[in-house]
Amino acid sequence: MAEIAFIIGIFSYLVFGLGLLSQLGNNQLKSLSFLFLTAVFFVFYKRKRILKNELNKSISVLKKDRLSFCLVIILTIAAVVNLIGVLGPELAFDSLWYHLTLPKLFLREQKIFFVPGGLFYYSAMPKLTELFYLASLVFSPNGTGAKLIHFLFGVLSAIVLFNLSRRYLKTRESLLATVIFYTSLVVGWESISAYVDLSRTFFELLALDLFLRWLEKSKSILLFEFSLMLGLAINTKLIAFASVPIYIFLIFLKKKKTSNILYLISIILFVVSPWLIYSLVSTGNPVHPIFSGILDSHHRFPRINPVSLVEDIWQLFYHPADPSSPIFLMFLPFVVWFSFRKKIEEHKTFYWYFWLALLFWSLTPKTGGFRFFLPYLPALSLLIVFTVQKISKFYQKIFLFLVFFCALINIGYRFLANCKFIPVVFGKESRENFLLENLKFTENDFYDPGQEIKCIVKDDLVLIFGSHNLFYADFRYFHESFAPRDVFFSYILTQNYSLDDKYGKLKVVYDNPKTKVKLYLYGDRLK
Numbered sequence: 001m002a003e004i005a006f007i008i009g010i011f012s013y014l015v016f017g018l019g020l021l022s023q024l025g026n027n028q029l030k031s032l033s034f035l036f037l038t039a040v041f042f043v044f045y046k047r048k049r050i051l052k053n054e055l056n057k058s059i060s061v062l063k064k065d066r067l068s069f070c071l072v073i074i075l076t077i078a079a080v081v082n083l084i085g086v087l088g089p090e091l092a093f094d095s096l097w098y099h100l101t102l103p104k105l106f107l108r109e110q111k112i113f114f115v116p117g118g119l120f121y122y123s124a125m126p127k128l129t130e131l132f133y134l135a136s137l138v139f140s141p142n143g144t145g146a147k148l149i150h151f152l153f154g155v156l157s158a159i160v161l162f163n164l165s166r167r168y169l170k171t172r173e174s175l176l177a178t179v180i181f182y183t184s185l186v187v188g189w190e191s192i193s194a195y196v197d198l199s200r201t202f203f204e205l206l207a208l209d210l211f212l213r214w215l216e217k218s219k220s221i222l223l224f225e226f227s228l229m230l231g232l233a234i235n236t237k238l239i240a241f242a243s244v245p246i247y248i249f250l251i252f253l254k255k256k257k258t259s260n261i262l263y264l265i266s267i268i269l270f271v272v273s274p275w276l277i278y279s280l281v282s283t284g285n286p287v288h289p290i291f292s293g294i295l296d297s298h299h300r301f302p303r304i305n306p307v308s309l310v311e312d313i314w315q316l317f318y319h320p321a322d323p324s325s326p327i328f329l330m331f332l333p334f335v336v337w338f339s340f341r342k343k344i345e346e347h348k349t350f351y352w353y354f355w356l357a358l359l360f361w362s363l364t365p366k367t368g369g370f371r372f373f374l375p376y377l378p379a380l381s382l383l384i385v386f387t388v389q390k391i392s393k394f395y396q397k398i399f400l401f402l403v404f405f406c407a408l409i410n411i412g413y414r415f416l417a418n419c420k421f422i423p424v425v426f427g428k429e430s431r432e433n434f435l436l437e438n439l440k441f442t443e444n445d446f447y448d449p450g451q452e453i454k455c456i457v458k459d460d461l462v463l464i465f466g467s468h469n470l471f472y473a474d475f476r477y478f479h480e481s482f483a484p485r486d487v488f489f490s491y492i493l494t495q496n497y498s499l500d501d502k503y504g505k506l507k508v509v510y511d512n513p514k515t516k517v518k519l520y521l522y523g524d525r526l527k
Contacts (some may be wrong), residue, residue, distance in 0.1 A: 085192025231271025466497025
């Protein structure tokens with residue numbers, strides 16, 4: 001799986017390079033995508049004998065163990081339920097705001113560029129996953145391809161967790177850990193949206209796997225691959241820098257050489273440096289918008305306080321902004337209890353990893369709810385299974401029942417949430433009608449039903465006020481937050497916004513009470 005991750009990283013850098021050279025044309029992206037898929041196919045083809053043997057072993061185990069078979073069925077059902085949501089139109093706020101809109105802007109201009117102003121302030125941050133979304137928009141302009149990519153990162157994360165678990169557990173217990181993780185509500189919700197948290201989870205989980213292998217075998221290649229995966233996680237989401245001190249502490253704890261820490265940091269900086277340099281050149285700040293003064297108070301780093309630390313952890317699991325799974329709520333106390341027992345010596349690294357993850361997560365801004373803790377959720381799922389093995393057979397049976405019960409409840413909840421997509425997925429409802437009924441126009445989601453605005457403006461430039469989530473805008477525009485003053489605009493578009501008197505009385509050429517959008521004939525430069 002590390003080879004696949006490496007190919008993913010190479011692809012993102014190639015797209016990044018094309019973007020900096022203003023060469024993001026459809027033909028270039030199609031050729032690059034073909035090479036990427038060929039490389040992935042080659043990796044699987046090279047390992048076909050190993051994969052075939054693993055598959056035969058797994059089938060043999062499933063034939064003998066009905067419980068394992070049932071767990072595989074649950075995972076399959078969860079994936080199918082998630083896939084229903086994937087095939088429907090994108091509705092998620094952050095996806096419509098910047099995860100998909102920025103790649104669409106880059107593709108429109110055929111280059112990667114920094115977008116100034118207060119709307120797309122994330123445009124200078126690392127975008128490994130968004131560059132995949134950019135390429136997918138060539139084949140799937142409506143965003144379904146991007147959603148499918150994020151869904152696949154969730155499936156790959158489950159596979160990596162299963163393979164990691166099998167080094168310490170039997171197949172049944174490994175499947176239990178995988179079910180706990182993959183059927184959690186936050187994974188189900190993330191799987192149907194073009195966010196980036198599941199791709200970060202994939203790289204962070206691979207980093208943990210490779211780190212544990214390195215502790216066991218002390219091979220330099222494993223240290224390199226582990227450092228590379230952590231760098232790719234940071235290229236996916238800058239906040240993944242919080243994972244670096246976790247491993248630095250663990251390296252000290254395992255009494256490894258200090259030179260290993262320096263090597264780790266150097267590889268990470270090498271991997272991330274292209275984006276940091278790009279941000280520095282574009283904004284004067286390598287980690288823009290952090291420390292730039294643009295972000296609101298919710299994005300500030302919290303003060304170190306033992307009381308607030310306990311409150312944050314309690315809030316994370318028992319009053320989360322994003323629901324996870326009752327299993328985590330019920331068995332976290334057991335994990336806490338066994339963390340201080342000598343019986344866990346063989347799994348001590350996992351316990352240290354989890355508690356350090358909680359510590360350094362608590363020192364990051366609390367803007368993302370439970371999804372910001374998602375990369376550490378596989379380790380917690382594994383820890384819960386480790387812990388349950390230490391208790392009596394009676395409680396293990398109760399645990400088994402609860403895993404099945406909670407998994408089915410979570411899958412059922414996600415199915416009900418995804419039911420709204422079924423008519424549009426099977427062609428019983430048009431995408432336009434679905435989006436008109438489900439987008440939040442009062443919160444400035446934009447949509448152009450029937451592409452009426454596009455037909456009016458044609459190739460002319462539109463100046464936009466008010467609208468925030470602009471992925472479904474298919475005409476040439478500048479938002480007022482980053483519009484240049486020397487550019488001529490033929491139209492002004494507003495959504496939930498009243499124009500200043502300085503623009504005078506403009507002629508309304510389009511007015512849609514449903515979407516809260518008005519289009520004015522303008523013919524001037526930004527005032």
